[in-house]
Amino acid sequence: MSEMGLIFDIKKYSINDGPGIRTTVFFQGCPLACQWCHNPESQPRKPVLMYRANRCVLCGECVDVCTQHSITINGTVKTDRATCEGCGTCAEVCFNGARELSGYQASVDQVMSEVLRDTPFYESSGGGVTFSGGEPLLQHRFLLDLLHACHEHGLHTVVDTSGFAAWDVLNSLREYVDLFLFDLKLMDEERHIRYAGVSNKLILSNLKQLAETGSAVYIRIPLIPGINDDEENLRRSAEFIRALPNITGVELMGYHDLAAAKYQALGLDYRLKELKAPGSEQLQSSASILERAGLQVKIS
Ligand code: SF4
Ligand code: SF4
Known part of the structure; x- marks a missing residue:
């Protein structure tokens, strides 16, 4: 029997998760807790229930089937x-x-049968498969089996990661990963802990080792106004990136504020609800800081 893993989505025809047309497999579970996370349902390491009150007609069907007696109705539904x-x-x-x-068990065979359906699109566009999340490295055995399977079928592979895992884990996968999409959030350790929930020491050291050992790495900075768009952080990020071998550029991804409804559906407080997405001028100004420090910058 093939290895099982917990995933929360398989997205077809993806064009922003690596080269060409891709299928993106989203892993459930993440060791970070970024305040701006736009997939908060992916953070728990187990399936998690989402409830959207605007779709509820108070029929009571859910109350009757819950063996845990977790649901009550009294004008509104509470879980x-x-x-x-x-x-x-x-x-x-x-x-x-x-x-x-959000989150369901799937076997390597089940994921691969979904992935292989779009092989003609990968071949015509130079695409392939991207493993994202959540954090795919958290389920590294499942990920490794999927990477092996992709390799056997000649599919191009991308791992989209926060880089927060033991080096041995990353190292064990490198041979089967054609490209790492690596998120760089904040250079200051204390601020990284405050806004992303963990230290950045391991992340920075893994990024350095990946680049030094010759893996293909594409760095992306999520630009979050008021959190990591200050000149000092951008300059330090650029300095760090410029010191890495074989990496000359970075992608700047503007924060978007579309996740608020998801936090509500999870019963979570969205701490950034007042935060607005950066406009094009703001993005351009941050890009200029990185460019002046010697990097090529793509804005998305
Ligand atoms: S009461 Fe329960 S089953 Fe009925 S619509 Fe609302 S959430 Fe769904
Ligand atoms: S509310 Fe009850 S039925 Fe629904 S997921 Fe939780 S335990 Fe299961």
């Missing part, structure tokens, strides 16, 4: 997340789509 086991039964009976479970 006790402390007792909810994430079994998903309530989502199955919710015909209005108000309840949805």
Whole structure:
């Protein structure tokens, strides 16, 4: 039997997750907790229930099927997340789509059968498969089996990562990864802990080792106004990147504020709800700082 893993989505015809047309496999679970995360449902390392009140017709079907007695209705539907086991039964009976479970078990064979359907698109566009998340390195055995399978079928592979994992883990995958998409968030360790939940020491050291050992790496900086768009952080980022072998550029990805509804559906407080997405002038001004420090910059 092939290795099983927890994923939350498989997206077809993706054009922003590496070269060409790609299928992106999203892994459930992430060791970071970035305040700006636009996929907060991917952070828990287990399936997690989402509830959208605007789709709920208060029919009560979900209450009756929950063996944990986690759901109550009294004018509105409430779910006790402390007792909810994430079994998903309530989502199955919710015909209005108000309840949805993020995260499901899938085998390597199941994922590959989905991935292989689009082989003609990969071949015609120079695309392939991207493993993203969440954090794919968190399920590295499952990831390795998927990478092996892709390799056997001659598919181009990308791993989209925060870089937060033991070096041995990254090193064990390198041979089967054609390109790493590597996120660089904040250079200051204390600020990284405050805004992303973990230290950046391991991340920076892994990025350095990946570049030094000859892996293809494409660095992306998510630009979050007021958090990492200050001149000092951008300059330090540029200095760090310029010291890496074989890397001359970076992609600047503007924060977007479309995730608020997801936080609400998860019963979480969205700490950045007042934050607006950066405009083109703001993005250009940040790009100029990186360019003046000697980097080629792509804005997305
Ligand atoms: S089954 Fe869905 S629509 Fe019905 S009460 Fe539950 S959440 Fe609302
Ligand atoms: S996911 Fe399962 S345990 Fe949680 S509320 Fe729904 S039925 Fe109950």
